[in-house]
Amino acid sequence: MRTGGFTDVLVIGAGLIGLVTAWRAAQRGLRVTIVAAETAGAASGVAAGMLTPATEAVFGEEPLMRFGALSRDRYPDFITELEDESGEPAGYRAEGTLQIAFDTDDLARLTELGELQTRLGVRAERLTSRECRKLEPMLAPSVRGGILAPDDRSVDPRMLMRALWAAADYRGVVGVRDRVSGLRVFAGRVRGARLESGGELTADQVVLAAGAWSSRIGGLPAGVVPPLRPVKGQLLRLRTPRGERPIVFRTVRGLVKGTPVYLVPRADGEIVLGATQEEMGHDTRLTAGGMWEVLRDAHALVPGVSELEIAETCVGLRPGSPDNEPLLGPTTLPGLHLATGHFRHGVLFTPATGDAMAQALAGEGLPDYARRFAATRRFEGNEGDQ
Amino acid sequence: MRTGGFTDVLVIGAGLIGLVTAWRAAQRGLRVTIVAAETAGAASGVAAGMLTPATEAVFGEEPLMRFGALSRDRYPDFITELEDESGEPAGYRAEGTLQIAFDTDDLARLTELGELQTRLGVRAERLTSRECRKLEPMLAPSVRGGILAPDDRSVDPRMLMRALWAAADYRGVVGVRDRVSGLRVFAGRVRGARLESGGELTADQVVLAAGAWSSRIGGLPAGVVPPLRPVKGQLLRLRTPRGERPIVFRTVRGLVKGTPVYLVPRADGEIVLGATQEEMGHDTRLTAGGMWEVLRDAHALVPGVSELEIAETCVGLRPGSPDNEPLLGPTTLPGLHLATGHFRHGVLFTPATGDAMAQALAGEGLPDYARRFAATRRFEGNEGDQ
Numbered sequence: 001m002r003t004g005g006f007t008d009v010l011v012i013g014a015g016l017i018g019l020v021t022a023w024r025a026a027q028r029g030l031r032v033t034i035v036a037a038e039t040a041g042a043a044s045g046v047a048a049g050m051l052t053p054a055t056e057a058v059f060g061e062e063p064l065m066r067f068g069a070l071s072r073d074r075y076p077d078f079i080t081e082l083e084d085e086s087g088e089p090a091g092y093r094a095e096g097t098l099q100i101a102f103d104t105d106d107l108a109r110l111t112e113l114g115e116l117q118t119r120l121g122v123r124a125e126r127l128t129s130r131e132c133r134k135l136e137p138m139l140a141p142s143v144r145g146g147i148l149a150p151d152d153r154s155v156d157p158r159m160l161m162r163a164l165w166a167a168a169d170y171r172g173v174v175g176v177r178d179r180v181s182g183l184r185v186f187a188g189r190v191r192g193a194r195l196e197s198g199g200e201l202t203a204d205q206v207v208l209a210a211g212a213w214s215s216r217i218g219g220l221p222a223g224v225v226p227p228l229r230p231v232k233g234q235l236l237r238l239r240t241p242r243g244e245r246p247i248v249f250r251t252v253r254g255l256v257k258g259t260p261v262y263l264v265p266r267a268d269g270e271i272v273l274g275a276t277q278e279e280m281g282h283d284t285r286l287t288a289g290g291m292w293e294v295l296r297d298a299h300a301l302v303p304g305v306s307e308l309e310i311a312e313t314c315v316g317l318r319p320g321s322p323d324n325e326p327l328l329g330p331t332t333l334p335g336l337h338l339a340t341g342h343f344r345h346g347v348l349f350t351p352a353t354g355d356a357m358a359q360a361l362a363g364e365g366l367p368d369y370a371r372r373f374a375a376t377r378r379f380e381g382n383e384g385d386q
Numbered sequence: 387m388r389t390g391g392f393t394d395v396l397v398i399g400a401g402l403i404g405l406v407t408a409w410r411a412a413q414r415g416l417r418v419t420i421v422a423a424e425t426a427g428a429a430s431g432v433a434a435g436m437l438t439p440a441t442e443a444v445f446g447e448e449p450l451m452r453f454g455a456l457s458r459d460r461y462p463d464f465i466t467e468l469e470d471e472s473g474e475p476a477g478y479r480a481e482g483t484l485q486i487a488f489d490t491d492d493l494a495r496l497t498e499l500g501e502l503q504t505r506l507g508v509r510a511e512r513l514t515s516r517e518c519r520k521l522e523p524m525l526a527p528s529v530r531g532g533i534l535a536p537d538d539r540s541v542d543p544r545m546l547m548r549a550l551w552a553a554a555d556y557r558g559v560v561g562v563r564d565r566v567s568g569l570r571v572f573a574g575r576v577r578g579a580r581l582e583s584g585g586e587l588t589a590d591q592v593v594l595a596a597g598a599w600s601s602r603i604g605g606l607p608a609g610v611v612p613p614l615r616p617v618k619g620q621l622l623r624l625r626t627p628r629g630e631r632p633i634v635f636r637t638v639r640g641l642v643k644g645t646p647v648y649l650v651p652r653a654d655g656e657i658v659l660g661a662t663q664e665e666m667g668h669d670t671r672l673t674a675g676g677m678w679e680v681l682r683d684a685h686a687l688v689p690g691v692s693e694l695e696i697a698e699t700c701v702g703l704r705p706g707s708p709d710n711e712p713l714l715g716p717t718t719l720p721g722l723h724l725a726t727g728h729f730r731h732g733v734l735f736t737p738a739t740g741d742a743m744a745q746a747l748a749g750e751g752l753p754d755y756a757r758r759f760a761a762t763r764r765f766e767g768n769e770g771d772q
Binding site: 236238286287288289290291292295298299305307308310313 | 624659671672673682685691694695699
């Protein structure tokens with residue numbers, strides 16, 4: 001731990017986005033320090049890890065869908081390289097995603113989505129209810145039909161974080177476990193950060209990758225960072241009894257009377273159920289209503305969830321920008337970059353964001369595919385979060 | 387801790403029933419040791435603590451209802467004496483219970499129950515839906531009607547246990563924190579117990595008050611202890627935000643499409659929601675289905691539960707005898723007594739059971755009101771649990 005030292009790049013936040021940025025920047029020869037503290041509600045450790053660029057969540061948001069498809073296409077090489085550098089498994093799974101509909105309205109919405117997916121070149125195969133149940137025998141007989149997206153993947157975000165830490169360490173990234181009390185800004189340029197412990201970190205460039213907390217860092221001049229809304233998600237992790245088959249074999253995303261719900265299986269038999277979507281500010285309480293909603297909708301699609309043990313309940317705060325799109329690269333404050341605003345898509349966007357941020361930090365600007373998400377874009381009425 | 391010592395009475399199990407037996411026996415001048423270990427699923431620490439002798443759970447079981455009414459009538463003096471001897475508050479509340487019905491079938495069932503209550507001399511006042519909501523404004527408008535039982539009480543079982551420990555201690559009861567590996571039986575008489583740590587406890591009389599585990603103690607001759615079924619209950623504890631009014635002011639018991647659910651408020655704003663009733667053996671897993679069922683039914687009656695934070699989830703195993711009635715007093719094995727089988731009513735039955743057990747341990751036999759529950763009664767096909 002080198003506090004008080006000098007570094008080329010200081011990354012604030014050690015979620016997936018902060019870690020991938022640190023690792024990719026270090027691979028380019030930059031000296032990188034990453035600073036973070038345990039934060040209740042940090043999104044990465046809670047996320048289910050679906051890599052499904054075409055879902056109801058981005059319906060009608062084609063730029064996000066394209067960015068997602070690009071990032072998903074980078075995933076296989078990203079995982080290979082990461083596992084190679086880190087020596088750690090990253091929990092990547094390639095079974096595809098089954099999207100299903102509970103009632104006829106849900107099926108209509110899913111059908112539209114399937115057409116959009118096809119138009120965007122995403123493989124999407126329309127299935128009858130019977131075909132869905134042939135793939136996933138535990139589905140409720142009432143499921144109306146679905147879409148198989150065979151190219152969709154999933155990853156275990158907790159394993160991915162461990163692998164990214166190890167790879168970053170291998171590349172000489174220095175980790176500092178502390179909370180940032182404020183940025184150090186003088187002569188019109190960011191120079192580093194002050195720490196709650198009293199220390200300071202000096203850096204040429206600073207990357208704010210603190211998720212839903214990114215616009216609340218002290219010392220930010222007004223208007224530099226657009227306001228980020230925490231969008232609360234409540235999830236459950238269920239445990240499959242030893243020796244029993246999992247209740248789903250691949251990611252199952254469903255629409256239940258318009259509400260999305262998903263079941264994501266892990267190699268160890270864990271099933272992640274999620275998630276609510278609530279705009280409650282920085283509220284990380286697990287609520288009766290949140291648990292009930294997720295359990296109700298998961299039960300409607302796969303009644304067998306009832307038999308499973310609840311291993312964990314968790315709450316994450318997704319970082320939502322004013323237009324729900326990521327905020328990447330340089331800001332109007334020289335030296336300060338953003339890498340946040342990934343909302344529901346942080347895990348999917350991890351490889352593409354890491355590449356884009358490393359390029360920006362190396363002084364080459366954002367790549368074309370990320371330019372739309374430039375942190376300097378203007379929002380209607382955006383006065384920042386100061 | 388006097389292991390290896392001699393005592394008049396050894397009580398195995400430190401739930402409410404074991405504690406009240408130890409305290410009451412010590413008050414009679416008996417030297418008492420109580421031995422217990424932390425046990426996942428122990429019922430007393432999980433129970434909601436309703437003191438409602440007339441509920442759907444005992445519908446048609448008039449002897450249980452009479453025993454419950456007697457025990458409830460003893461509660462006020464019991465609490466006064468206990469708080470006096472222990473110097474600890476026991477968490478007793480006297481707001482009455484509101485029983486409510488979700489649909490017309492539930493209301494029909496509740497009406498029958500109300501008639502039975504009246505016949506048994508329990509005050510029970512029939513209320514319209516509007517009258518129910520006047521008492522409890524957060525009830526769903528769809529609630530069909532209810533019954534107010536103004537004499538019903540509640541107690542916080544965790545506070546009650548703390549007070550009983552303190553009172554027992556005041557009376558010289560010795561507590562041993564260990565697990566019993568088996569009874570010591572020779573020359574046709576129980577002589578004490580062997581402990582997992584290797585020690586032994588010698589006693590003139592032994593009381594098995596180990597709840598759903600009472601028939602699984604090692605060293606029991608066949609046929610002495612009837613088999614006890616663990617009846618699993620899953621509960622949630624919700625937290626009222628500081629400064630807000632609780633969502634219910636008194637115990638609310640509801641029937642939702644035939645399923646009982648309850649909300650029990652505590653002085654500190656905690657609301658206990660329960661409970662499932664599952665016959666799964668000694669299974670203490672918290673399940674998705676259990677949580678969902680309780681949340682669904684509580685939400686149907688009091689939608690406002692959704693907003694509350696989940697403070698705790700818990701699982702308890704109620705001890706059910708072959709006829710669902712308690713097992714009290716001497717067994718066919720000289721020196722061995724039972725105090726278990728209280729099923730859903732352990733908290734309610736605590737004062738009456740303590741008095742009955744102390745009388746039996748003093749050699750005076752069970753009092754009349756408890757004789758029906760004699761541990762020596764025969765069950766059809768009862769071969770014990772060996």
